Amino acid sequence: AQKITQTQPGMFVQEKEAVTLDCTYDTSDPSYGLFWYKQPSSGEMIFLIYQGSYDQQNATEGRYSLNFQKARKSANLVISASQLGDSAMYFCAMRDRGFKTIFGAGTRLFVKA
Amino acid sequence: NAGVTQTPKFQVLKTGQSMTLQCAQDMNHEYMSWYRQDPGMGLRLIHYSVGAGITDQGEVPNGYNVSRSTTEDFPLRLLSAAPSQTSVYFCASQARGTNEKLFFGSGTQLSVL
Numbered sequence: 001a002q003k004i005t006q007t008q009p010g011m012f013v014q015e016k017e018a019v020t021l022d023c024t025y026d027t028s029d030p031s032y033g034l035f036w037y038k039q040p041s042s043g044e045m046i047f048l049i050y051q052g053s054y055d056q057q058n059a060t061e062g063r064y065s066l067n068f069q070k071a072r073k074s075a076n077l078v079i080s081a082s083q084l085g086d087s088a089m090y091f092c093a094m095r096d097r098g099f100k101t102i103f104g105a106g107t108r109l110f111v112k113a
Numbered sequence: 114n115a116g117v118t119q120t121p122k123f124q125v126l127k128t129g130q131s132m133t134l135q136c137a138q139d140m141n142h143e144y145m146s147w148y149r150q151d152p153g154m155g156l157r158l159i160h161y162s163v164g165a166g167i168t169d170q171g172e173v174p175n176g177y178n179v180s181r182s183t184t185e186d187f188p189l190r191l192l193s194a195a196p197s198q199t200s201v202y203f204c205a206s207q208a209r210g211t212n213e214k215l216f217f218g219s220g221t222q223l224s225v226l
Binding site for chain 1: 144146148153154155156157158161163169171172201203205207209211212214215217219220
């Protein structure tokens with residue numbers, strides 16, 4: 001069965017520093033996609049970054065990068081130069097070839113001034 | 114630019130009442146899904162659909178029914194509400210494509226007393 005695990009319920013980071021949010025996954029499907037979403041206190045879900053299972057290079061989107069280690073089944077999100085507006089819940093998600101997407105429990109990030 | 118429209122935004126029910134959460138998307142997306150979000154548990158998949166007339170169960174389907182008669186609409190029905198169904202519900206849609214992100218509705222906060 002598919003599973004997404006985020007083991008950090010809460011994280012603190014100093015403004016302008018980098019932070020890594022952990023995500024591990026489990027699937028027997030060779031074709032899958034990994035996503036990160038941000039949920040600020042307003043409640044909306046914001047797409048951040050995508051990594052395909054066959055992608056050779058780690059995905060990057062501005063200050064966001066995904067550290068994809070396929071053999072270890074991990075897909076950690078790295079946020080560089082943290083900003084106060086990065087304080088939010090962050091969810092890792094995995095989509096299988098049938099387009100079913102499941103989510104991890106999330107990590108709440110607090111950025112300190 | 115409607116995207117995914119969810120109604121209502123807030124709802125209070127008494128135990129045993131029934132109701133339907135509405136979800137509509139105007140992006141011609143084949144894939145639609147319903148999630149519930151509870152503190153500490155992330156988003157859990159209730160039901161999903163890969164096209165009109167096709168639905169399948171997610172991680173937590175009990176107590177919920179869905180149907181997909183058109184591409185645009187994917188209503189979620191609670192036949193007999195229970196306090197355990199108190200949650201925030203999100204509808205999402207996705208285009209067919211391996212790297213396509215989920216588009217979310219604004220959510221429904223449901224309280225069952």
